[in-house]
Amino acid sequence: MQAVESKTRRQKVEEKERTILAATRQVFRDGDKEGGKDVKIAAIAREANLAEGTVYLYFKNKQALLMAAVSDFYDELTRDAQAAVAVQCDTGTKLAKLAQLHFERVLDEWPLITEAMSPYLPSPQYRETEAFALNRRYVEVFDLVVRDGIKRGDIRNDLSIPAIRNAFYGGLEHCARSARLRLMRLDAIAEVDDFLTIFTVGIMDRPPACAGEGALDGAALVQQLERVIEGVKQQMDRDAT
Amino acid sequence: MQAVESKTRRQKVEEKERTILAATRQVFRDGDKEGGKDVKIAAIAREANLAEGTVYLYFKNKQALLMAAVSDFYDELTRDAQAAVAVQCDTGTKLAKLAQLHFERVLDEWPLITEAMSPYLPSPQYRETEAFALNRRYVEVFDLVVRDGIKRGDIRNDLSIPAIRNAFYGGLEHCARSARLRLMRLDAIAEVDDFLTIFTVGIMDRPPACAGEGALDGAALVQQLERVIEGVKQQMDRDAT
DNA sequence: CCCAAAAATGAGCTTGATTCATTTATAATG
């Protein structure tokens, strides 16, 4: 009976954990509609029909609880991202799907994510958290698409993957932020669209050459070089002061 | 004497305010070296050689104090951004300068910025804060460069300015975040470089075409030269220390 | 030197997270 009983125990514990996590996410979503006021443990306990102290039997402290809730979120997100990318299509479309998914989901749980993450934002010890690992697993989906795109020749091969990743998720997160400020979902979607254009054009491997326009122009090249050198000189002057 | 005396009073008050703000920024920078533990008012008061209560005579509450410190930071940053952009050079160079400046400064005061901002991140009422106004004034510098770039024909005109702005600052902030995780300034600079390439190519009008595989590509050549020069500069910087 | 106004202080209040002694529920055993 040992084994069976212990399994039942574990299931019960996990069930209650899920209850508390669901309550947490719910309270954050609710609170979002009103002012972005910070969420109390008391509120989460109430939502889950538990006494305040009970929450601490399942999670070490508030921070751990929020992190677990975020982990939950990332789990879902990663699953869905994998599914989105599994269907056969070109690199650009895959990236667009990932962008769409990321933008929407992050927008939905923005308060939870920002509150859970903010203690780590300033700290290099974020690397040690479970959330870091989960985030890593999540962006791995993106990385695979990018690596595949490079192999296919869709994406230029002279950029570091982390830089591409930063450009992608950084831009999207700013779009989400800006969307929250405006409160206009439609504008936001247009913004994401424009962002995707910038990003995509930026990473794509050069389109097949066209001779005319861009062909080498000696005079122009010299001028451009002069400008570059001028810029460097000014930089140095400023540094010298 | 009324007027003269009141001016002196104001000066004294402003001086003390500056003291407290400087202490605040200092404590955040110090705390950064250790774990990113959160800063207490007590610590700021100690740094400024004041009793805790005194701080509250000059700032309504902690949040207001942090915001004032951030405002201080933005003031400096805006001034320097304006100066950087004032010198005559092409759009790409201006953007690179702005990127460089933003990246470095934000990296330096990251903990302060994130802690001061985090209460507003989830909230649309950020629009009402003074920091929002200051941030607006700051990005205005960027917006001008972009608008000018569009007018000159350097930047494509089919993208919304906010989207361009999001792409720029979003990408940079992720670079900064990633730089804090790695703790390797040099990697980070390379990442910013790559990011800038993506961004620049993405927004530029007609990315310079190249004629056939092996043909000489002016833009690529310039970029390569820039990288070489950048490398030399870094070498010099390192030698200088 | 004296005093009123200004500035500063720090003990105590408040709020919200966290702990833990106690109570309540569960379920195995005689």
Add this chain to the structure above:
DNA sequence: CATTATAAATGAATCAAGCTCATTTTTGGG
């Protein structure tokens, strides 16, 4: 079915940090 050991839950008490305000100290004009 009563007994009792164990698990689960409770909420009153503790703690920490932001914040207030009655009191003390400093300042500057007469």
